Amino acid sequence: MRFSANLGFLWSDLSLPDAIRAAKAAGFDAVECHWPYTVPPALINAALAETGLKLLGLNTSRGDVEAGENGLSALPGREADARAAIDQAVAYAIEVRAANIHVMAGFAAGAEAHQTFVENLRHACAAAAPHGITILIEPLNSYDAPGYFLQTTSQAVQILGEVDAPNLKLMFDCYHVQLMEGDLSHRLARLKPQIGHIQFASVPDRGAPDQGEVNYAHVFAVIDQMGYDQPLGAEYKPKGPTDDTLDWMQRLR
Template sequence: MLRLSANLGFLWTELPLADAIRRAKAAGFDAVECHWPYESDPLAVRAALEETGLPMLGINTRRGRTGIDNGLAAVPGREAEARAAIDEAFAYGARIGAGRVHVMAGNAFGIDGARETFEANLAYACDIAALNAMGVLIEPLNHRDAPGYFLVDLALAADIAGRLARPELSLMFDCYHLQITGGDLLERFRAHRRIVGHVQIAAVPSRAEPDGGEVAYERLLPMLEAAGYEGYVGAEYRPATTTEAGLGWMARFGR
């Protein structure tokens, strides 16, 4: 059965994180995930997770400077900041019981040394993940939404994961971003299934509720399951109006 995760970086953002977790449970989600929860009391967040029984699948490393950075891990010369962000994410994640940390690469597209910097920081993150029984995610983003982002290509992400060959490291297969950067979602998923750790969805091109746009998720997601995916599907979309008003899409998946 398809298991759905509410991305609380976009859903119920008007609520404190602990209350958003409770609202996700009431709406019928099976798990939650978020972006940058660091301003929320980890004890309150963990209490809400324990109360609802929802797993926290993952969180992101901080972006860096507001309005300038989009992660730090691939940016040469900022290794100390990147590793501080990695340390912070795993420390917070361990306190709330999160499963993975998405290590954000940053705006380093075309910069000499970016790949080497990213790989070194990912190896560092994997070491920290192993100590905490957690995982590391990397995610290709599209340049329309994230101009200049280092990791835009799925093949590059897979090559980096293969080169590092760390069991803690896997790929975020975000259907929204990957549809924009090449489409052919089912075949690209099949080609990279072995290293896919998480799947996310949103309408393309609006990034609103996933029952609109050019990707028919009601057909695609069962195909991903048939291809061997057994994880959660993260609803990482921006509601067209309010979160509650847009939840009708879940009925297509039996909720």
């Protein structure tokens, strides 16, 4: 089992290049991040070359964070802003050779929001495809992100079918899915063809995966048995210094 460090949460006290170096020193096999846009790509590339790690993914911009935005791509009337954010993410991903881009939907609801999201995802897939980049969509739970447009895997699968692009996949975050739907083992196996990346954290506190209500030793065995061989994203919130929260890695690897 291989693991990717999500540097949006892990080593968040360090600069992104130094966090990449810390992830390598801790034994991670890859890295991913949230919003790296203020960091020059050359600095990211230098850290990736030094460590030999691959950058698995990044997110599109949340929009106006001070106004409470959490993504733009399902917001009717904000198509220009959403596509600018998508184009920004694609351009950055090309520079740092990131494998995936998570297109954030934002806070919206209804048929118009659905159609807006679908059309923006078609734009994203078309922009990313020539560069071998996969577009991801991720359901978020309604406790942490009340009102977020995309909340369940069934809703995501419907959108995947409607967009019908080979480089559009599901980001299956075990933490969010457990809170909204449960049944992780069967759901992972059933959705394997649609899954582009898997993330994890303890439930319900989003801490390290060696405590809480989910038995990740079992979940990781299911993932291994179903033939999924990509690094799994550790997207948890450390309680204290990240290096003090990594005991789980060797036990669960």
